[in-house]
Amino acid sequence: MGLPANPLQWSIGLVGYGEVGRILAEDLRGCGVENVLAYDLKLAGPEDASLRAHARQFGVHLLSGHANLAADADLVISAVTADQTLAVAISAAPSLAPGAWFLDLNSASPGVKIKAAAMVDAAGGRYVEGAVMTSVPPCHIRVPLLLGGAGARELAPLLKVFGFDGTVASDKLGVAxxxxxxxxxxxxxxxxxxxxxxxxxxxxxxxxxxxxxxxxxxxxxxxxxxxxxxxxxxxxxxxxxxxxxxxxxxxxxxxxxxxxxxxxxxxxxxxxxxxxxxxxxxxxxxxxxxxxxxxxxxxxxxxxxxxxxx
Structure with missing residues (x-):
């Protein structure tokens, strides 16, 4: 069974519910995405209450781990600290549905992005790297984004439905x-x-x-x-x-x-x-x-x- 033809009907999973994740969640819900999922390592920590309050306010479903989120998402957006980039791909990839998208927005080196892509692609997912080219808060979801990888040209117009301002940098991973x-x-x-x-x-x-x-x-x-x-x-x-x-x-x-x-x-x-x-x-x-x-x-x-x- 493939993804819904209308991207607004996709389940979108946000790995990382920090500043960037919360902004994306607000904008995704605001453009009409019904099912927005999120997971953050800080859940069950000192920031748990504030994260859960934000999720309740914007109708975001918080899940208990990378694997659970990946299993239920048509599009996974990874927005974590740079040092967690590969760990997220390793944890989430095995649970991805065949053909599910994995958009990696993390500020990681080309070498790390290539390793993350190998994990996702081997599991049957479709990996696209995203390079965020300026600060997210002023621009929100329309922050300039460079996309890269074999699936970048296919995903780019779909992301525009949500309001992303994505430009394909290259079909080759690591360029963006x-x-x-x-x-x-x-x-x-x-x-x-x-x-x-x-x-x-x-x-x-x-x-x-x-x-x-x-x-x-x-x-x-x-x-x-x-x-x-x-x-x-x-x-x-x-x-x-x-x-x-x-x-x-x-x-x-x-x-x-x-x-x-x-x-x-x-x-x-x-x-x-x-x-x-x-x-x-x-x-x-x-x-x-x-x-x-x-x-x-x-x-x-x-x-x-x-x-x-x-």
Whole structure:
């Protein structure tokens, strides 16, 4: 028995019910998908209550594991941290119905995506890699998405029914992922360079001079606004970003190049995230957490933490 001809009648399973998973769930339900399933490792943990409350609000069915979700889904969308990419494919693949789609949105290296695809395809599923090319929250389901793999051209128009903005990058696996990973060397690297540069400049009292110089060199960038945004994103999502950057480093390593920049970015992202976990930037359940309109507030908190005895 094949998939329903109308994609809106598909059962869609979301592996990962974090920020991205919840946004996709809301948009899928909003466009008319009746059966949206989800599973997250954080269920039965400290975030269980909030995840279940969100699921009740939007009519999402929470399941007890990867296998149960995969068995009931016509389309599985994997949106987990980069280090879980292969584990999800290994756990879900054996339970996929013949011909079921598996869309991998995770920020993993081309090598990892190819291994995940082998698991899914060997089980009779149809694997498509997806590279998310910018931050999901502002765009929601219409975030620019590069698709890759043998089934990408067939799945792309079906995804548009749900509102996805997918473009086929290549029929070859790894091309979409490589595009995303190489871009992240710059984007995530710029975030951490700004945090490091501006915090150090603040310590020396030269931040105004540094920013004025940057405006002269790159007049098209609002450095004050951009810095505050970068600090906020790393404080809120540093752990996820650090995992992605470790995959970026692996992407660079796979071609034989030592990933000094990517590895350093991963370490800085994780370092800021650890400070956030320790409460340096405010309670995570507070609306004030990482919402400062001035990067200087967050830089001063970091500098205070670095003082001897703190």
């Amino acid at each position: 992922s490589a595009t995303k990973m190489c871009r992240s060397v710059m984007i995530k690297g710029l975030e951490t360079m700004v945090i490091e540069s501006f915090t150090a400049a603040r310590a020396y009292g030269v931040e105004d001079a540094v920013i004025a110089s940057l405006y002269e060199t790159f007049p098209g960038i609002d450095w004050e606004k951009q810095a505050s945004y970068f600090f906020q994103r790393v404080i809120e999502h540093g752990h996820r970003r650090s995992e992605e950057m470790r995959e970026v480093a692996q992407t660079v390593r796979e071609i034989g190049l030592t990933p000094w920049s990517a590895q350093g970015t991963a370490e800085r992202q994780a370092w800021v995230a650890d400070l956030a976990d320790a409460g340096l930037f405010g309670a995570k359940d507070s609306e004030e957490f990482a919402r400062s309109v001035d990067w200087r507030v967050e830089a001063d908190r970091i500098l205070d933490k670095l003082k001897p005895g703190n």
